[in-house]
Amino acid sequence: MPHYWITRTIIVVSLLLPFRILAQLEPDSAQVNLYFPQLADGGNPAQTWQTSFVFTNSSTTLPALCLLSTFNDSGGPLALDLGTGLQSRQSFTIPPLGRKTLRSLMASRSTVTGWAYAACNIPVQGTVLFRQITNGVPQVEISAPASLPSPIYRSAANRSLGVALVNVYSVPITINLQAFDTDGNQVGSRDFTLCALCHTSFNLSSFSDSFPRDFEGTVVLRSSEPPAVFSAWTLNAERGLLSSLPSGGVSWPGGHIDKIWQAYRKILAAASQINPTVDLSSTRLDIQSSPVINAWATRDGTIHITLALAELIADSPSELASVIAHELGHIAWFKTGQLLYNPANPELDADAAGMISSLAAGYDPYASAGAMGKLMMITNRTDLFSQAFDNLNDPHTSFSNRMGALFATLQQACSSPAAQSICAQYRNLVHPSFPPSIPLALPKPNN
Numbered sequence: 015m016p017h018y019w020i021t022r023t024i025i026v027v028s029l030l031l032p033f034r035i036l037a038q039l040e041p042d043s044a045q046v047n048l049y050f051p052q053l054a055d056g057g058n059p060a061q062t063w064q065t066s067f068v069f070t071n072s073s074t075t076l077p078a079l080c081l082l083s084t085f086n087d088s089g090g091p092l093a094l095d096l097g098t099g100l101q102s103r104q105s106f107t108i109p110p111l112g113r114k115t116l117r118s119l120m121a122s123r124s125t126v127t128g129w130a131y132a133a134c135n136i137p138v139q140g141t142v143l144f145r146q147i148t149n150g151v152p153q154v155e156i157s158a159p160a161s162l163p164s165p166i167y168r169s170a171a172n173r174s175l176g177v178a179l180v181n182v183y184s185v186p187i188t189i190n191l192q193a194f195d196t197d198g199n200q201v202g203s204r205d206f207t208l209c210a211l212c213h214t215s216f217n218l219s220s221f222s223d224s225f226p227r228d229f230e231g232t233v234v235l236r237s238s239e240p241p242a243v244f245s246a247w248t249l250n251a252e253r254g255l256l257s258s259l260p261s262g263g264v265s266w267p268g269g270h271i272d273k274i275w276q277a278y279r280k281i282l283a284a285a286s287q288i289n290p291t292v293d294l295s296s297t298r299l300d301i302q303s304s305p306v307i308n309a310w311a312t313r314d315g316t317i318h319i320t321l322a323l324a325e326l327i328a329d330s331p332s333e334l335a336s337v338i339a340h341e342l343g344h345i346a347w348f349k350t351g352q353l354l355y356n357p358a359n360p361e362l363d364a365d366a367a368g369m370i371s372s373l374a375a376g377y378d379p380y381a382s383a384g385a386m387g388k389l390m391m392i393t394n395r396t397d398l399f400s401q402a403f404d405n406l407n408d409p410h411t412s413f414s415n416r417m418g419a420l421f422a423t424l425q426q427a428c429s430s431p432a433a434q435s436i437c438a439q440y441r442n443l444v445h446p447s448f449p450p451s452i453p454l455a456l457p458k459p460n461n
């Protein structure tokens with residue numbers, strides 16, 4: 015009798031009640047780690063710069079708790095007066111559906127430059143606004159969205175292009191800038207070495223030795239060996255007119271650490287909402303730079319994940335979330351001593367807990383199959399019985415069996431009256447074309 019434990023699976027559907035899935039679907043640009051590669055504040059009356067940070071929280075239920083840190087060009091703390099005195103770190107709360115603006119008071123008589131980084135407990139949208147003021151009169155304002163570090167950055171360019179670069183590491187990195195003309199021919203190249211957490215900003219015209227006088231085309235920024243990510247921003251300038259350009263970072267590959275944090279924060283927020291009686295507030299995340307492809311949970315409440323595993327699955331945020339959510343399922347078991355979803359098997363219990371918190375966080379619950387399939391393939395363990403990835407207490411199961419149990423969990427959860435509306439909300443948004451016979455499919459239309 016295959017998948018015998020499916021009949022034993024206990025679905026605690028009441029746990030699905032107190033949260034709203036739609037609350038977890040946030041704008042594409044919302045992040046828990048927000049990088050602002052440029053800021054400018056102060057100056058003389060003829061040209062004063064003001065920087066404003068605007069954060070919005072799209073959650074309908076959760077306040078966002080954020081910490082904004084500002085750095086100078088040399089990577090040290092930059093004290094800015096954003097309305098509460100000179101500080102290099104400002105913590106603030108954004109209510110559900112609320113907004114927070116931090117506006118610099120232009121305290122310095124000479125323009126100070128640098129960059130900023132905000133860390134929030136749930137994804138928020140962040141925008142930075144740069145206002146140029148002449149003799150007290152605002153002349154222009156340019157906005158840029160917060161971005162994530164990227165190993166490659168592309169931008170349309172001309173000779174007056176403004177470029178801002180930030181090294182987000184605590185060791186120096188080198189970034190190469192290549193310029194291509196309108197026909198795609200390379201016409202210039204220059205290396206920039208940035209010290210730890212350092213920032214630089216310049217106009218291409220200041221490197222007339224490296225780029226043609228009438229240059230127009232594109233630029234590509236790329237980290238030199240070893241590959242590193244960096245934060246970048248470009249500003250279009252033409253005959254004195256300034257305009258913003260779209261972010262040119264690549265979406266994948268990219269900053270795996272930021273992707274892990276994003277999934278971790280969302281899963282933790284969702285799991286805490288689903289079951290508020292389990293105190294997950296002391297949960298920690300440990301990202302390991304290791305060639306071992308693995309993730310695991312320890313009884314001190316820490317989720318460990320290796321960059322090797324993140325690189326395998328981070329092209330799908332939902333797959334990454336499914337692994338983190340599985341480990342958080344183990345931690346809930348460590349905390350309570352109870353296997354809520356499958357009393358016989360901690361792996362299947364963590365799978366079920368993880369799938370439900372993934373669903374609540376707005377991730378695709380089917381992604382756990384993607385993660386498991388990739389693990390099967392990369393470990394060359396496609397047979398049914400040899401898979402051992404992350405098995406606690408040797409529970410004698412395989413990825414194939416775990417996928418089968420997950421399907422049953424989803425089917426049972428979505429067929430229960432308590433969870434039907436939640437599954438319906440999700441499928442209407444995410445899977446409107448699914449056939450009606452499978453979980454998260456649309457119900458058959460009434461005649």
Ligand SMILES: [Zn+2]
Pocket residue numbers: 340341344360361364404405406
């Ligand atoms: Zn496990």
